[in-house]
Amino acid sequence: MTVIFTTAVPDDVRGALSRWKMESMPGLCVGTLSSRVRDELWEAVSAAIADGAAVLLHPQVN
DSSP, rough: EEEEEEESOOHHHHHHHHSSSSEEEETTEOOOOOHHHHHHHHHHHHOOTTSSEEEEEEEOOO
């Protein structure tokens, strides 16, 4: 399971997140993603957060 929490991000970032994950409350997106999709989505979020903030939580698999 992957969790992304955002605050004060542009609407297009929230839209991109909602395509891949369930937004259980504003700014809190939860879902199961492949590592490739997770990494690409995180790159997009990181590049577009502007004055907002974002946190990514996912399990580390060894």
